[in-house]
Amino acid sequence: MRKGQGGTADYLVASCANCGMINIMPRGRTDGQQCADCGGGPLILLGFGILHKEPCSSLQVQIEADTRDIDRAMAKVKELQVELENTSRMMQEIGEKL
Ligand SMILES: [Zn+2]
8 A cells, every 4th residue: 555645545534433434535634524424423544545536538517507587687688678679669750750
């Protein structure tokens, strides 16, 4: 096992004494850590860990956005456009009558 800084063992593996959940933490951020599952502890160090990397041939990103406000704003803009066109037409008709 390589333990050196910048080596492959970048994670510490610990077991929560309270709930038994295995916690895996970056090596540099282990002080004062509590269990990520139950919020308790203490965490009992089991050893070093390494993450297995899966080859990544594609990346899919899905974004969910609430567009209701935008849709409402666009509807108001369209209403305003119609109002402005009507007002412009009325002003033109008044101008033609004078
Ligand atoms: Zn726990």
